[in-house]
Amino acid sequence: MNKTLLGYVPNESPIYAVHPFVKLYFLLVVSLFPMFVSAPDWNIILMVVIILLMWISKVNMSTLKIYIPVAISMGTIIFLSYTVLGGTHPEFELLARIWGINFYWERIRDALVVYFRVLPMIFTMVFFLSTSRERDIIVAMRSIKVPFVVTYIFAMALRSAGMVLEDFGIVRQAEKARGFDPAGKSIAYKIRQYVMYMVPLFALSLRRSEEFTNALVARGYAFTGKVSRVKRADYILTHYSYKYFDYIFIALITIAFIALLVYRYGYGYFQVDQSWLLRLLRSWVS
Amino acid sequence: MAEETKKELTAEEIWTTEEGERRSVGVIHIVITALLIGIGFVVGAFGSISFPLGFGVNFFWTGIVVQQVGAIWFGGWGVIAGAIFPFFSNAIAGTPFYVSLAYIPANAVQAFLPAWVFRRFKLDPRLKTGKDYLYLFLTMIVSSILGALWSVLVVLKGFGLLTTDSVPLFIWGWFGGNVVAGVVFNFILLKALSAVVIRTTAFVKKWWA
Numbered sequence: 001m002n003k004t005l006l007g008y009v010p011n012e013s014p015i016y017a018v019h020p021f022v023k024l025y026f027l028l029v030v031s032l033f034p035m036f037v038s039a040p041d042w043n044i045i046l047m048v049v050i051i052l053l054m055w056i057s058k059v060n061m062s063t064l065k066i067y068i069p070v071a072i073s074m075g076t077i078i079f080l081s082y083t084v085l086g087g088t089h090p091e092f093e094l095l096a097r098i099w100g101i102n103f104y105w106e107r108i109r110d111a112l113v114v115y116f117r118v119l120p121m122i123f124t125m126v127f128f129l130s131t132s133r134e135r136d137i138i139v140a141m142r143s144i145k146v147p148f149v150v151t152y153i154f155a156m157a158l159r160s161a162g163m164v165l166e167d168f169g170i171v172r173q174a175e176k177a178r179g180f181d182p183a184g185k186s187i188a189y190k191i192r193q194y195v196m197y198m199v200p201l202f203a204l205s206l207r208r209s210e211e212f213t214n215a216l217v218a219r220g221y222a223f224t225g226k227v228s229r230v231k232r233a234d235y236i237l238t239h240y241s242y243k244y245f246d247y248i249f250i251a252l253i254t255i256a257f258i259a260l261l262v263y264r265y266g267y268g269y270f271q272v273d274q275s276w277l278l279r280l281l282r283s284w285v286s
Numbered sequence: 287m288a289e290e291t292k293k294e295l296t297a298e299e300i301w302t303t304e305e306g307e308r309r310s311v312g313v314i315h316i317v318i319t320a321l322l323i324g325i326g327f328v329v330g331a332f333g334s335i336s337f338p339l340g341f342g343v344n345f346f347w348t349g350i351v352v353q354q355v356g357a358i359w360f361g362g363w364g365v366i367a368g369a370i371f372p373f374f375s376n377a378i379a380g381t382p383f384y385v386s387l388a389y390i391p392a393n394a395v396q397a398f399l400p401a402w403v404f405r406r407f408k409l410d411p412r413l414k415t416g417k418d419y420l421y422l423f424l425t426m427i428v429s430s431i432l433g434a435l436w437s438v439l440v441v442l443k444g445f446g447l448l449t450t451d452s453v454p455l456f457i458w459g460w461f462g463g464n465v466v467a468g469v470v471f472n473f474i475l476l477k478a479l480s481a482v483v484i485r486t487t488a489f490v491k492k493w494w495a
Binding site for chain 2: 005006027028031032035067070071073074077078080081082085086087107110114117118121122124125126129149152153154156157158159160161162163164165168191194195198199201202203205206208209210212213216217221222223
């Protein structure tokens with residue numbers, strides 16, 4: 001199993017045959033798709049495609065569970081924002097009036113459009129995080145010639161996030177061992193608990209910064225001055241090469257994006273009034 | 287005892303370089319930036335997942351402490367980390383890529399303002415006087431207002447994610463989430479650790495060293 005940023009993926013997953021840059025490119029370009037698509041049908045299709053890709057990549061789908069509350073809370077907030085906080089609009093079609101709150105068709109439709117725009121963007125991000133290891137991101141950055149210092153900071157940040165999580169666990173255990181138990185306590189109590197974590201976490205990180213620095217200096221690393229100008233061998237990149245299918249994927253993503261823009265602005269596709277899903281809902285609520 | 291008192295740095299001395307003192311950017315600053323991004327990644331994601339309002343806005347954003355305290359201690363490096371780490375913590379918490387990217391200016395301002403105020407007015411990061419507390423509190427308020435206005439009016443409205451009527455809720459959410467968490471953590475952390483940090487080589491007196 002390979003540990004990715006969001007879980008574990010088996011070694012034999014086909015996603016590891018793909019160059020890491022392709023995954024980054026997918027994230028950067030496909031995240032843009034929903035911004036140009038208003039009809040929820042297309043955005044739902046995009047989500048299904050991403051779920052299929054996750055399935056093909058053998059991603060453990062249970063990692064998606066942590067996003068269920070996010071999706072629900074985001075959906076609720078969007079719905080409330082467009083209905084309860086949506087104001088009074090006599091020009092819209094009133095579907096119902098409950099406890100003085102007006103529920104307009106146009107507002108519900110807009111809430112759905114926004115929600116199904118955000119969801120595929122989240123899915124794209126989750127796909128990237130659940131299939132990419134720390135190393136993949138570094139390779140992707142190095143392959144587009146991001147400066148060494150930036151890549152290094154990035155790599156160290158990812159590594160230190162893991163260490164902070166470990167430290168967090170240690171601090172938590174230490175506090176539990178001293179009788180600190182947040183189970184069933186109020187939010188105020190839990191906030192106090194955060195405070196008790198934060199100070200030792202910071203203190204531990206400051207200590208680690210000295211250890212990190214000493215280790216780097218001892219290995220001859222420098223980010224400024226003459227030493228930093230010495231050309232480094234990109235050892236990690238020698239393990240990754242572009243295959244013919246990487247170019248095909250990059251071409252497909254690019255063509256899909258160009259086609260999307262052409263159809264959107266040239267032929268007026270992907271508009272709200274072309275959505276069969278919204279038409280179905282419209283006939284159902286009327 | 288008298289000698290110990292004499293050795294204690296004043297607020298003015300904390301920010302001024304002594305004659306002959308040479309400070310330069312070192313490996314430790316790069317390491318600190320990376321570590322701050324790492325801490326912010328974890329701490330910010332906790333806030334974003336625990337108290338979400340939506341699109342990365344939440345009612346109690348613990349990441350603010352890394353953003354503001356980090357920038358006060360480590361100047362430009364803290365500002366860089368403070369601008370970047372929310373991008374990662376938001377990503378983990380389910381905020382779309384380009385929305386997170388567009389939040390960067392708001393986060394940069396939130397990190398920069400306290401760092402600038404402490405350097406400009408030579409305030410003591412150990413919070414020794416009422417003035418230190420007051421200025422920190424005011425800068426937290428102002429920076430959070432600016433951050434909230436940018437992120438909600440420019441980003442969320444710009445992406446068409448909010449209605450005009452729901453804008454105040456999100457402005458209050460961003461502002462309140464940052465200020466409340468800042469009040470809870472910033473004072474405690476500065477009070478608890480500043481005395482140690484200002485004596486380390488990582489501490490930044492100007493902006494970069």
